[in-house]
Amino acid sequence: AQKITQTQPGMFVQEKEAVTLDCTYDTSDPSYGLFWYKQPSSGEMIFLIYQGSYDQQNATEGRYSLNFQKARKSANLVISASQLGDSAMYFCAMRGNSGGSNYKLTFGKGTLLTVNP
Amino acid sequence: GAGVSQSPRYKVAKRGQDVALRCDPISGHVSLFWYQQALGQGPEFLTYFQNEAQLDKSGLPSDRFFAERPEGSVSTLKIQRTQQEDSAVYLCASSLNSYYEQYFGPGTRLTVT
Numbered sequence: 634a635q636k637i638t639q640t641q642p643g644m645f646v647q648e649k650e651a652v653t654l655d656c657t658y659d660t661s662d663p664s665y666g667l668f669w670y671k672q673p674s675s676g677e678m679i680f681l682i683y684q685g686s687y688d689q690q691n692a693t694e695g696r697y698s699l700n701f702q703k704a705r706k707s708a709n710l711v712i713s714a715s716q717l718g719d720s721a722m723y724f725c726a727m728r729g730n731s732g733g734s735n736y737k738l739t740f741g742k743g744t745l746l747t748v749n750p
Numbered sequence: 751g752a753g754v755s756q757s758p759r760y761k762v763a764k765r766g767q768d769v770a771l772r773c774d775p776i777s778g779h780v781s782l783f784w785y786q787q788a789l790g791q792g793p794e795f796l797t798y799f800q801n802e803a804q805l806d807k808s809g810l811p812s813d814r815f816f817a818e819r820p821e822g823s824v825s826t827l828k829i830q831r832t833q834q835e836d837s838a839v840y841l842c843a844s845s846l847n848s849y850y851e852q853y854f855g856p857g858t859r860l861t862v863t
Contacts, residue, residue, distance in 0.1 A: 637792075668851065676839060677753075678793070678854035724792050734806065736781065736848035740792030
């Protein structure tokens, strides 16, 4: 079984500052993938970034980076230079890469990020 | 190119009615997923298709829920005799195959009164 924990129900950040959204996970799979999705008020889940458990380097995509600490089982999302359009719900998710269910995503409860002007 | 589309975007049903929710995946995507997102929660897996084959329906909450993808493209999630606890956003996602990132549609918000 897999579990994702996001302990921050809400976060506030000033425009142009950086913010870190926390995510811890638990799994018995030796190989797995970690994802972050953004969900604006329109409802669509937008894929942001992916980290494989065996990747040597932390993933980066533009202003998004994933601070992956395997020993601590954490996969925090860092957004640099926040913009007003970053205000949304952010979900951390994971997928086991082995076994018979290496396709279903398990999501956390999300963090609501508000960017203040 | 076009993303995943879902219709209707909003559906209000009286308790006991049947509903059908449609998903049009990205063209060429073999894998299709349905998730249920209750208010204030993250999405939860319902079912998975590889082409027209439903390979996993372990997340469907009851036998009132039924999903199909007869030609390996468009999928329909049907809920029979809707109950209030079925009120949620139903998200459809597709991917090139099961290993790649999943692209989500805007969801259908179902309200059962």
